[in-house]
Amino acid sequence: MTDISTATLASHQGTGAVTLENVTVTFNTDRGRVTALQDITVSLPEHGFVSLLGPSGCGKSTLLRVVADLLDPSAGDITVLGRTPEEARKSRELGFVFQDAALLPWRTAIENVRLPFQVGGGARGEAESPEKLLELVGLKGRENAYPHELSGGMRQRVSIARALVCRPRVLLMDEPFGALDEITRDRLNEELLRIWEATGTTILFVTHSIPESVFLSQQVLVLSSHPGRVRELVDINLPYPRKLEVRDTPEFTAIAAHLRRLLETC
Amino acid sequence: MTDISTATLASHQGTGAVTLENVTVTFNTDRGRVTALQDITVSLPEHGFVSLLGPSGCGKSTLLRVVADLLDPSAGDITVLGRTPEEARKSRELGFVFQDAALLPWRTAIENVRLPFQVGGGARGEAESPEKLLELVGLKGRENAYPHELSGGMRQRVSIARALVCRPRVLLMDEPFGALDEITRDRLNEELLRIWEATGTTILFVTHSIPESVFLSQQVLVLSSHPGRVRELVDINLPYPRKLEVRDTPEFTAIAAHLRRLLETC
Amino acid sequence: MSTTLTDRRITEGPELPVQKRRRRPTLGRMLLPIGVVVGLILVWQLACSVFNIPTYIIPSPVEVWQSLSENWAMLMQNTWPTLIESVLGFALGNLVAILLAVLFVHWKLAERALMPVAVFIRTIPIVAVAPVLVIMFGQGYTPKILIAALISFFPTLVNMVKGLESVDKQSLELLRVLSASRNEVLWKVRMFASLPYLFASLKIAAGNSVIGAIVAEWIGSQEGLGYLIIQATYNFNTPLLYATMTVASIMAVLFFGLIGLIERLVVTWEADVKA
């Protein structure tokens, strides 16, 4: 556990897959400027799994959005797989699970999952089967339901399946399991780790659940708010593959407690 | 802890504030019928605090919606404060926190919170101050931001403030704290209990967090899915007022573990 | 604020948005509009009798009906050209409008540059340019179709631009992450988002195209409902004039209804859900 304001992530494999250097994002509103992120410098290793933790409104979604080239930072530099976010986006290296499911209402669940095959040049390299992915997220039998016929958690699961279907090299997930019950969440946590280990994707994962962040990731980036700054980068030195039982170990509890203390002072 | 499929909630005070008798909800879609709730019989005491727990898609939101007269059950009877849901709704006894924040995009945060004063005959009896409520949910200084300028969690907090502003006699909350960080969530959990004890509202609370359900409620109604049925009604015999520390007691852990086992077999 | 409002009576809540059944137009649902039309006709007949309105000012429904049945064959014969002109004009005008709207949305500069020109063109009184069109395109269907197209293209252009722009931010971001091309955004998202606007404008354009065909027939035509209208006016045959207008209006109502029907068949999803 290192307490640094300019965090350098331990290089898991090769150089940083996603790097942010002095990134600042400011929104101009009619009632003045809101600084969502200030001076963020961080480097995410290739095949890394990093969670973002921080109070509501601290800029987690904003950080994901600048990495995905959905927002231009007001200052600072970002690279994704050695390129600009725009190049990375255009060569379809990115997967994104939005905080809201962002399903297209005129497409059924399965059609929504198939969307990535149908735009932007289709899948790069191998791809998953939409049917299998929907089964994985527990929606077998509801493939042909329209979004308005699904529950909130079901919609979120469809959107997770959609993000995985093209096996992106960088996966940005904004509270993907927020609307799921604990059982489903645990199962999908394990599945996500399995997929991550099997495919070697780089994952940047926003969550509000401390145990989830500890269970999943190699490192947890804690952001403080007003404005969003790096509070601390916490290494999770638990060996992979991890089983759910790891959550009952003292190491796990210690890290979780540390994160909780950090968050309390954000 | 009683294991009954027709759950009768221990009457906390007076008769059932919300009662469901053999309630079934079936949706007709182009691809056949989906039974969201089947044969639900339950009675929620006045001034009670009951949580709903269950797998994603088991019908929790649907249950709240039939109670709030947003949906007609296919079969069964519902009373709210001794009346029909429609009468209860029309006499403005209900507060509802939607799973999605459901803010009006053309209103600022504070204007959204003020909405209940401006429609349906305004507040019944005492009302809270919108400014104070926004401060309570941690949005002081962002009162005049439009929804699209707020983060996901901020929007959800605005919607919580809106539901509380009129001091409803029955409060239906659909995963109100789902998008909040743990610190904010804990603080709001405590606040909610304080408000509940002070005002004597009846609360029906959907959550995916087992600890949250145990911490908050007198009873937890566990639903199983496909179709949604009552799995078990669990009494939480922890004394009020509860402090966050109660979560570290063995009683708490035991109940949580029991609930988890229940959910695993839903 | 709250206290002053408390005792206000609320008799009715907003309609239940869920479980709305998709009803198809059945005979039962048609009864009401038919009833209203019959009622209006009765009022009209009564007004004519009571106020003794002369036929040459406003004919009574009975007289119009007589004229309608006497001239039925002629009316039907002249309905065809007008129908063809309005349908083809409708198709052409809306096609051009949709293509232009797509261009405008893809290329904002084009909108800024060409929208004023479109408004400009739209304001030209057709009857003033009709002779020029007849000179350029001759006596056949062409100038009439063009005029019907001209008059039905503008609503669709305006609505379609708005509709294609009414996409929600989330969907655009999604497609952006997927590196979708502008064309793909158009076909996978904008087109669907624009459908409610498109159908509204098609309903507007339906009436316009009929009117356009009729006005076009006032110049350079020897057949069609517009031609009949001119003749009936010139001959002071008001019953025939009203009979012809009735046929034209029924044509427009059917056209309008047909578009509503197509809309119900096409838009089967619930667009406003928070997905």
Add this chain to the structure above:
Amino acid sequence: MSTTLTDRRITEGPELPVQKRRRRPTLGRMLLPIGVVVGLILVWQLACSVFNIPTYIIPSPVEVWQSLSENWAMLMQNTWPTLIESVLGFALGNLVAILLAVLFVHWKLAERALMPVAVFIRTIPIVAVAPVLVIMFGQGYTPKILIAALISFFPTLVNMVKGLESVDKQSLELLRVLSASRNEVLWKVRMFASLPYLFASLKIAAGNSVIGAIVAEWIGSQEGLGYLIIQATYNFNTPLLYATMTVASIMAVLFFGLIGLIERLVVTWEADVKA
């Protein structure tokens, strides 16, 4: 499927939806449309010179310009009546349309009963019933305002009904829980939701009302742009005809632009956010 698409080139992604700046029309932004208009005028002039088109068929821009400046005082004087008629007709027509749309949305039966009647009325060629209007309302501004209103009311009716219905389900449920009356739903939700549709239809109606006023002046008028158009047509003063139509079109473009400006000032929120 995926492999066949892989090597397709993607050169451009969809536009960045965020951070879109609200730009007000500045001189710089006006340059392009003005440039296009100037360009079109040049092409027109060139065509006239090269093909030697006689003035009486299509006058060259220079001739139109001459006519415009020679007859400037007269044109301006005749612009006023038309402007008044179109503005009042626009106001009346849209007001009625909005009220009817509200009625239709509140009371579905009314829509089923009256919408066909509205389509019916919309299809009546106004000039064909002009005598009735003049008999009832005289030859002053009234019938002209009514005709302008009649022709601008329909797009707004159709769009406004659609707009008032385009409310998202969530908001309706929210207001239902708050036991809001239909009126409150109307004023707090539907009105806002309908604004994009309303402004689109107002843009359509802007042009319609100008056209309506011009056409209305053909039923007996001694002033107005419509009057000038007939006079120029029958006197074969083609340059004056084009000059008059130019003035009318500029009026419509300004009207259209004004509505766009008001829209930008009114709709300041981002409607399509998932709130």
Add this chain to the structure above:
Amino acid sequence: NAAAKQANEGKSAGSGSRNVSLQLGWLISEGQLGEAVALAKGYYADNGIKLSIQPGGPSIDGVSLVAGGRSQLGEVSSSPSLMLARSQGVPVKTFAVGVQEHPYAYVSLPNKPVHEPKDLIGKKVGTQATGQILLSALLAKNNIDPGDVEVVVIGADVTPLTTGQVDVWTGWLSNVTAMRPLKDKYVSMRLWDAGIHLYGYPYYTTDSVMSEQRDLVEKWVSATAKGWSFARENLQEAAEMVVKLQPTLKAEDIAAQGEVLLKYAYNDATKTDGWGTMNRDVWQSQLDTWTELKQFKGTPPKLEDFVTFDVLDATKEARKA
């Protein structure tokens, strides 16, 4: 009756002078030379009349407005309108005509001229929708098979003739501005010379005005006749008076058109009977032709139904002066 009511109101309104409204079938043009003079020089005022002129237009010929009581008097472009109106039960009567020989003509270019009716054979005639019946009448009168003449419906302008899309164009010879593109290099054959005798600018009123306010109509005719005769002598001055009524017009255009119109407004008949006179035989021939061509729905009207000579008879002296 609305017309009577309006007239009565008119009576009570003015100090001795009565309001009279004249509904035109077209815009104010050279057709109102006489009225403009009579207004400007106070001939109407002298006769106790306060005249207002209501323009018509392409979309309104005014007959139903007069019949409906909006105006007491009306004027249309051509005489057949009034026969047709009567046959449909519109209670209007012609009491005078402004133009004795209708200036409606078939205009062709010198390289493909139409001098006489048989020249129409094999030609393409461009006319307005309402001009088709006139051509039918002409062909029938001259025993020409309608199949030998091609008819196309065009707008009011002469362009199709200049561009060669038609061989013959129809219009009023008085409308010199419209024919300017032809630069006087054209051949014309009047409908009148082809044997179809129509009147131009007939004046009409309703049966009830005729019976209740005949004196008013007579006074109006006397004043108008005086106006026309002044216009005939002082065309330029009269044209300027028209422009005063309708400032968008140009005096030289009105004068040029008026010159042609006056040629047909005064002829041998007016020499003996004064301005505005009508001939029973001319009317009868129109009625017969239109009857033969089956233009009347049901039974054709009788001459007495739509023409009255009473006003002319009562104003003979005044009109000759």
